[in-house]
Amino acid sequence: MALRPILQIPDPRLRQVTDPVAEFDDALQTLIDDMFQTMYEAPGIGLAAPQIGEMKRVVVMDVSDKESEPDPITMINPELIWLSDELWTHEEGCLSIPEYYEEVERPAECKVRFLDRQGETVELAAEGLLATCIQHEIDHLDGKLFIDYLSRLKRDRVTKKFTKAAKRAAG
Numbered sequence: 001m002a003l004r005p006i007l008q009i010p011d012p013r014l015r016q017v018t019d020p021v022a023e024f025d026d027a028l029q030t031l032i033d034d035m036f037q038t039m040y041e042a043p044g045i046g047l048a049a050p051q052i053g054e055m056k057r058v059v060v061m062d063v064s065d066k067e068s069e070p071d072p073i074t075m076i077n078p079e080l081i082w083l084s085d086e087l088w089t090h091e092e093g094c095l096s097i098p099e100y101y102e103e104v105e106r107p108a109e110c111k112v113r114f115l116d117r118q119g120e121t122v123e124l125a126a127e128g129l130l131a132t133c134i135q136h137e138i139d140h141l142d143g144k145l146f147i148d149y150l151s152r153l154k155r156d157r158v159t160k161k162f163t164k165a166a167k168r169a170a171g
C-alpha cells in the first residue's frame with residue numbers, strides 16, 4: 001500500500017470523465033488499497049480515483065463515526081439507479097478543495113448499483129450522510145465537483161483562490 005498525493009483544483013484531471021473498470025486484476029486491488037490508505041490518512045470520508053490521478057470509475061468511502069468500527073465501502077463502476085424527490089442539505093467538503101466547506105442540497109436518499117472489489121454486483125439504498133457521500137463521489141467520476149452546485153460568485157471565488165495558490169506553488 002502507498003499513500004498517494006491528492007490532486008487539488010484547478011488540476012484538469014479533476015474535470016475529466018473517467019473510464020469504466022474492465023479488469024479485476026492485482027493493479028485494481030492495489031489502487032483500492034492505496035485509495036483507502038490515502039483517504040484515512042487525509043482524513044476524509046470519501047475518495048474517488050481521479051483525485052489521485054487514476055482516471056477510472058472507482059470510489060472508496062467510510063462514513064462511520066470515530067467511535068464505531070471502520071465501515072469501508074468500495075464502489076466500482078457505480079450507477080445511481082434512483083434518487084428521492086425529497087432533498088437534504090449538508091455541509092460538504094472535498095479533499096481536492098481543502099479547508100473549504102459549503103452547504104449543498106441533494107436528494108436525501110439514493111439507490112446505487114456497483115461492483116465490489118471482487119467484481120460482484122451490489123445494490124445499496126442509502127440516506128443521510130452516506131447518500132450525500134455517494135452522490136459527491138460519483139460526481140467526481142464525471143468531472144463534477146461540489147462547488148458546481150454553489151452560486152457562480154462562490155465558485156469563482158474559491159476557484160481563483162486555489163488557482164493563485166497553485167501558481168505560487170509552481171513558482
Ligand code: NI
Nearest residue numbers: 093094095096
Ligand atoms: Ni470530493
